[in-house]
Amino acid sequence: xxxxxxxxEVNPYYNLALEEELFRNIKSGETILYxxxxxxxxxxxxxxxxxxxxxLDYMKEKHxxxxxxxxxxxxxxxxxxxxxxxFIAKEIDSNLDKQLRVIKGAVEEYGFxxxxxxRNDLLLNNRKFSGHAFYCEDDNYFHHGTxxxxxxxxxxxxVLTPSKLKLESKSIESVKGxxxxxIDVCSELTVENLIQSLVSSFKNIxxxxxxxxxxxxxxxxxxxxxxxxxxxxxxxxxxxxxxxLEEKTAIGNVDINLTVKSGKIVRAKIFSDTxxxxxxxxxxxxxxxxxxxxxxxxxxxxKYIS
Amino acid sequence: MDIKLESLxxxxxxxxxxxxxxxxxxxxxxxxxxxxxxxxxGNSPLKAKGSYKIEEIKVAEGQEVKIGDTLLIVSGxxxxxxxxxxxxxxxxxxxxxxxxxxxxxxxxxxxxxxVSAIYGAKKGLNTILVEKDNLGGTCLNVGCIxxxxxxxxxxxxxxxxxxxxxxxxxKDIKLDMKKVIARKDKIRNNLVGGIDYLLNKNxxxxxxxxxxxxxxxxxxxxxxxxxxxIEAKNIIIATxxxxxxxxxxxxxxxxxxxxxxALSNTELPKSITIIGGGVIGMxxxxxYSNFGVKVNVVEYENRILSIVDLDVSEEILxxxxxxxxxxxxxxxxxxxxxxESGEGIVIFENEGNEKLLVSEKxxxxxxxxxxxxxxxxxxxxxxxxxxxxxxxxxxxxxTNVEGIYAIGDVNNKIQLAHVAxxxxxxxxxxxxxxxxxxxxxxxxxxxxxxxxxxxxxxTEKQCIDKNIxxxxxxxxxxxxxxxxxxxxxxxxxxxxxxxxxxxIVGGSIIGPDASSLISTLTIIIQQNIxxxxxxxxxxxxxxxGEGIHEAVLGLSIGAIHYNE
Numbered sequence: 001x002x003x004x005x006x007x008x009e010v011n012p013y014y015n016l017a018l019e020e021e022l023f024r025n026i027k028s029g030e031t032i033l034y035x036x037x038x039x040x041x042x043x044x045x046x047x048x049x050x051x052x053x054x055x056l057d058y059m060k061e062k063h064x065x066x067x068x069x070x071x072x073x074x075x076x077x078x079x080x081x082x083x084x085x086x087f088i089a090k091e092i093d094s095n096l097d098k099q100l101r102v103i104k105g106a107v108e109e110y111g112f113x114x115x116x117x118x119r120n121d122l123l124l125n126n127r128k129f130s131g132h133a134f135y136c137e138d139d140n141y142f143h144h145g146t147x148x149x150x151x152x153x154x155x156x157x158x159v160l161t162p163s164k165l166k167l168e169s170k171s172i173e174s175v176k177g178x179x180x181x182x183i184d185v186c187s188e189l190t191v192e193n194l195i196q197s198l199v200s201s202f203k204n205i206x207x208x209x210x211x212x213x214x215x216x217x218x219x220x221x222x223x224x225x226x227x228x229x230x231x232x233x234x235x236x237x238x239x240x241x242x243x244x245l246e247e248k249t250a251i252g253n254v255d256i257n258l259t260v261k262s263g264k265i266v267r268a269k270i271f272s273d274t275x276x277x278x279x280x281x282x283x284x285x286x287x288x289x290x291x292x293x294x295x296x297x298x299x300x301x302x303k304y305i306s
Numbered sequence: 307m308d309i310k311l312e313s314l315x316x317x318x319x320x321x322x323x324x325x326x327x328x329x330x331x332x333x334x335x336x337x338x339x340x341x342x343x344x345x346x347x348g349n350s351p352l353k354a355k356g357s358y359k360i361e362e363i364k365v366a367e368g369q370e371v372k373i374g375d376t377l378l379i380v381s382g383x384x385x386x387x388x389x390x391x392x393x394x395x396x397x398x399x400x401x402x403x404x405x406x407x408x409x410x411x412x413x414x415x416x417x418x419x420x421v422s423a424i425y426g427a428k429k430g431l432n433t434i435l436v437e438k439d440n441l442g443g444t445c446l447n448v449g450c451i452x453x454x455x456x457x458x459x460x461x462x463x464x465x466x467x468x469x470x471x472x473x474x475x476x477k478d479i480k481l482d483m484k485k486v487i488a489r490k491d492k493i494r495n496n497l498v499g500g501i502d503y504l505l506n507k508n509x510x511x512x513x514x515x516x517x518x519x520x521x522x523x524x525x526x527x528x529x530x531x532x533x534x535x536i537e538a539k540n541i542i543i544a545t546x547x548x549x550x551x552x553x554x555x556x557x558x559x560x561x562x563x564x565x566x567x568a569l570s571n572t573e574l575p576k577s578i579t580i581i582g583g584g585v586i587g588m589x590x591x592x593x594y595s596n597f598g599v600k601v602n603v604v605e606y607e608n609r610i611l612s613i614v615d616l617d618v619s620e621e622i623l624x625x626x627x628x629x630x631x632x633x634x635x636x637x638x639x640x641x642x643x644x645x646e647s648g649e650g651i652v653i654f655e656n657e658g659n660e661k662l663l664v665s666e667k668x669x670x671x672x673x674x675x676x677x678x679x680x681x682x683x684x685x686x687x688x689x690x691x692x693x694x695x696x697x698x699x700x701x702x703x704x705t706n707v708e709g710i711y712a713i714g715d716v717n718n719k720i721q722l723a724h725v726a727x728x729x730x731x732x733x734x735x736x737x738x739x740x741x742x743x744x745x746x747x748x749x750x751x752x753x754x755x756x757x758x759x760x761x762x763x764x765t766e767k768q769c770i771d772k773n774i775x776x777x778x779x780x781x782x783x784x785x786x787x788x789x790x791x792x793x794x795x796x797x798x799x800x801x802x803x804x805x806x807x808x809x810i811v812g813g814s815i816i817g818p819d820a821s822s823l824i825s826t827l828t829i830i831i832q833q834n835i836x837x838x839x840x841x842x843x844x845x846x847x848x849x850x851g852e853g854i855h856e857a858v859l860g861l862s863i864g865a866i867h868y869n870e
Contacts, residue, residue: 046349047324047342047367072324072349116506120346134348143348170368172324172344239325239367 002209004199007036008216010080012043012067013229017222018215019086020070023135023142026088033102033202033209034086034144035195038078041065042159045073045133049171049238055161064159068234071133071144073120074174077159081150081181083191085198091141098205099143103130105201106194107147110186117177127180149191150183165294169241236263236291247298251278251305260292270301278305307358309378311343311371318345319440320372323365327351332360333382341365341377346495358382369484370491370570404534408434410737411525411538413517413681416443418714418726419544420501426734427508434536436527438516441501443546444715445723446494448566453589455490456569457754460596464756467598471793481597483574490569518682522707540709540737542730543697545681547715550673554581556642561650562668565590575599575666579652581639583610585753587671588622592756595629602632602663604654609635613751614759615766617780618816621797622755629756634661642668676716686710691718701743703733711736725749748832752821757797760824763812763831766802775805779860781853783817785868788848794818799853801827803861809834810858819850826854837861 005022007015015036022032042054042064050056050066053075059066064077078084087099103122104114115123122130122145132145156179182189203209227233238260245256252273259267268287270280283304290296314321324342328334339351362379365371412423415437423435440447465472466479505512515529525541527534549564556562563571565586578594580587583605595601603610603626609619610626610633626633637656645651650668654661676696683690689698689706696718703711711733714726728744735742750762769776782798783789797817804811813827830840837858845855856865864870 045344047322047344070349072344117503136348136350138353170366172322172368237325 002030002202002206003032003213004202004209004211005032005034005213005215006195007034008214010037010039012038012041012065012078013225014217014222015084016043016067016069017224017228018220019088019142019144020224020228021222022086023088023137023140026090026140028090029093030089031093031206032086032088033198033206034088035198036084036086037080037082037191038067038084039065039080040155041067041078042075043067043069043078044075045172045174046070046135046237047072047172047239048075048174049167049169049241050235051165051238051243052162052167052169052171052241053174054159058161059159062155062159064155066234067228068237069133071135071142072172073131073133074172075160076131076146077151077156078146079152079155080191081148081152081183083147083149083194083198084144085147086142086144088140088142091136091139094141094143096143102198102201102205103145103147105204106197107182109197109201110182110189112182112185121177124180124182124185127178129180129182147194148179148181149189149194150181151179153179153181166244166246167241168243170239171241231291232263235293238263243292245294245297247301249298249302249305254301256287256297256301258287258292258297263291265290265292265297307380308376309340309380311352311373311375311377314343314345314350314373320370321345323367323369323371324349326363326365326367328360328363330360330363334358334360343371346499352377356382368488370488402532404532406434406534406536408432408536408538410434410540410542410734411436411536412542412544412730413525414443414544414546414714414716415441415501415512416544416546416714416726417445417723418546418730419443419542420505421727422542422544422713422730422734423510424504424508425731426737427510429734429738431540431734431737433508434511434513434538435505436513436515436517436525436536438514441498441505441512442494446497446501448569450723451497452490452494452569453565453586453593454754455493456486457589457593457756459486459489460593461756463598464596481574484572487570487572516680518680519685519688520682522686522688523709538709541711542733543681543705543710543712543716544714544726544730545677545716546726547674547721548677548679550675552670552673554639554642554670556644557670559642559644559650559668561644561648561666562642562670564670568669571667577601577665578667578669579604579650579663579665580669580671581652582670582672583607583633583635584671585611585613587669588626589754590669590671591626591631592629592754595626595631596756600630600665602652602665603634604637604639604652604663605633605635606638607635611753611759614753614761615800615814617766617800618759618761618814621816622757622759625757625796626755632663634663637661674715674721676718678716688712702736702741703729703744704736719744720746720749722749722751748828750824750828752824754821757794757817758820759814759816760820761812761814762824762828763810764802765812765814766800769802769804769812774811776811777803777805777861779803779857779865781857781860781865781868783850783853785856785865786848786850786853788850788852789818791848792818792850799823799857801854801857801861803837808836810837810861813857815853817850817853823850823854826851830854 117123120132121128129148240261243258255271257269265287268284321343324344327339334354335357338354341352343352358380364376409431410426410433412419412435423433427433515527517525517527525536577600580603583603591601591603611619637654639654641653643651652663691698697712699712699717713729715721732742732744753759780798780800784795789795800814802812840858845852859865
């Protein structure tokens with residue numbers, strides 16, 4: 001029997017953990033429509049590098065969470081003006097055309113004309129309002145995506161502008177496109193309305209479902225919550241990369257060249273124009289093995305030179 | 307033991323390696339995650355199918371991989387005994403079967419096929435497009451576009467090396483062939499995505515699968531377990547061409563590449579011998595040479611690029627030689643051998659003598675043939691050309707079977723992407739009852755050597771063979787200010803006039819911007835624009851286009867900025 005599941009939590013780690021758990025337990029012949037929302041969050045693709053995709057300093061300042069999902073593709077910004085959907089099924093039961101018709105049917109109820117782009121996006125007036133990604137493991141499948149209703153676009157643009165780090169990475173790059181909020185075309189539209197339309201569109205196309213299951217922290221805590229909230233998953237799972245930090249310190253300008261693998265520094269080389277007699281090699285040795293973040297590296301260096 | 311990439315989700319043929327979750331020396335167990343593999347249809351973990359030790363990882367994060375590529379070298383038990391859980395429903399699930407009736411079926415989504423489908427759909431035909439591989443065909447995936455991407459990288463690299471000429475010097479220029487190939491793949495993927503988008507926008511149904519004829523009007527398309535039987539009022543066959551099997555002894559040696567393999571080779575050889583001095587061979591010769599590879603070309607004919615006029619061919623020969631490319635014409639390759647130290651030896655006969663060339667790699671750049679493989683044409687009445695070289699068509703692109711058309715390389719008329727596209731448009735017009743014919747007199751042809759060569763209309767030789775009374779005007783780029791500023795003061799623009807008809811009938815350009823300038827000559831010839839009208843036209847200064855004005859003046863009073 002098909003199911004509709006709605007999460008009432010707005011914590012991305014909760015929602016992504018629940019999504020993966022639903023995905024791992026999907027039964028043959030069943031399709032789940034899962035709807036969820038995150039509070040101010042950047043969600044990066046499985047094989048992406050947060051340092052390359054978003055402005056982490058700005059995010060910190062604006063209390064924006066970083067989360068890594070297991071599906072492929074590029075970085076997206078979520079806030080409560082955005083609604084996420086996931087179709088979960090056995091791979092053999094999946095049907096992209098049908099899934100897209102559910103979305104299209106719901107959105108077009110409001111008089112929009114939705115178009116498909118060549119790269120897994122839905123467009124309105126040639127601008128993207130919905131980006132999609134996919135994941136397959138063993139015989140299980142999910143297809144999820146965003147639906148931008150009233151997202152803070154100024155913030156979206158700022159958070160998705162990478163920090164000014166010099167970075168050489170083999171990660172998957174995001175494809176930037178012009179975006180549009182549905183509310184710009186239909187001012188009455190709300191997230192609540194769209195949820196109702198999606199549920200009835202799902203019913204039209206997939207037939208009747210059991211009932212709507214509501215999930216929250218009080219009735220269920222997903223088993224994978226710790227994985228999604230861990231720093232090592234969100235930062236450390238990036239493909240190997242090289243990064244150069246150019247810092248002004250008490251002893252002058254220093255260039256720090258690092259190679260980061262599985263989140264940890266595996267190679268460090270420091271150059272400096274200092275005239276003071278400091279053994280940079282010692283600092284380099286100390287950097288090896290620590291989990292990379294700009295603050296940690298600077299802290300360690302300052303400790304040595306002061 | 308090698309672990310290869312066996313399958314990808316969806317119908318993807320290539321993917322990018324995401325995070326690598328293992329290290330050399332790890333002992334992995336059944337179902338441990340090895341890599342993340344990301345296609346345009348999403349991410350999937352690749353899991354171990356047995357317990358083994360990782361000896362070597364053959365791919366890097368971010369690298370493009372294809373089905374069949376070796377990923378790992380491992381030791382130990384490679385395939386575990388069948389422990390897969392029983393899928394009770396799997397055996398019950400039949401592929402779906404669908405019967406479709408349609409106005410237009412297009413087989414093959416290269417520049418012939420996809421243009422036909424879009425044009426047909428725009429003209430109101432209900433259209434299905436079938437493709438077994440990537441959208442875009444040879445042109446986009448392993449032909450025109452990828453070579454041009456490499457040509458540009460090679461040119462940029464070479465200009466950086468010779469920066470001194472332009473007043474700068476770059477120390478430690480490092481060429482990374484992996485990045486060059488990645489750039490090419492990115493451009494290709496971008497364009498393939500673009501076609502997909504256009505098909506969607508025009509409501510064309512794309513079926514990814516292999517098409518074969520059941521009878522004159524029915525085609526079966528197989529896609530995994532799914533089967534589509536398509537009955538179409540009209541069918542356009544646009545299955546393109548493929549690389550011919552060449553029977554030179556030694557061609558199977560590991561260092562011998564064809565053009566498709568060369569386009570994805572991420573290791574630049576120190577030296578290469580190219581068999582074939584035609585368009586493909588010479589484009590590769592110049593791009594490898596610009597990358598700093600020692601190049602030798604062996605050509606069977608008595609000159610390279612025998613499709614262009616003799617003076618153009620001689621000009622490019624001089625430029626090739628000045629760049630250090632070795633050219634051996636009137637030379638028949640008899641066999642390829644491997645030296646004791648692993649190098650390739652190309653053995654050829656030249657003026658009765660046996661000669662040898664030794665190089666790290668050998669590129670075979672000869673032979674493409676129409677591709678009708680798998681179409682089961684024997685189930686139809688469709689006639690082929692003599693010696694089975696492609697499908698026989700009339701000038702209206704119709705085969706002998708009512709309602710079936712063949713366009714592009716598969717009809718073996720002219721192997722050019724833009725000819726295929728135009729033939730597609732003519733076919734659709736004929737389907738709609740417009741009685742069009744394809745005209746071949748004014749098809750431009752561009753060769754991306756360095757410098758570029760382009761020609762349109764009649765060649766000098768064709769005019770002489772037809773006894774046409776002609777006058778030729780040539781304007782050298784050495785007399786063009788813009789060409790000098792570009793540092794490309796070689797080559798010329800050549801215009802041929804039919805004196806009896808008092809009309810410009812042909813032109814060739816070798817030199818900077820030739821690929822762009824040829825459009826102007828094409829319009830002049832196709833639209834029969836008179837010398838006087840061109841002379842009255844103002845061409846912007848300083849541009850290479852001024853050369854066309856000058857060459858036209860050369861037919862009468864003589865060029866302003868050049869005296870012969």
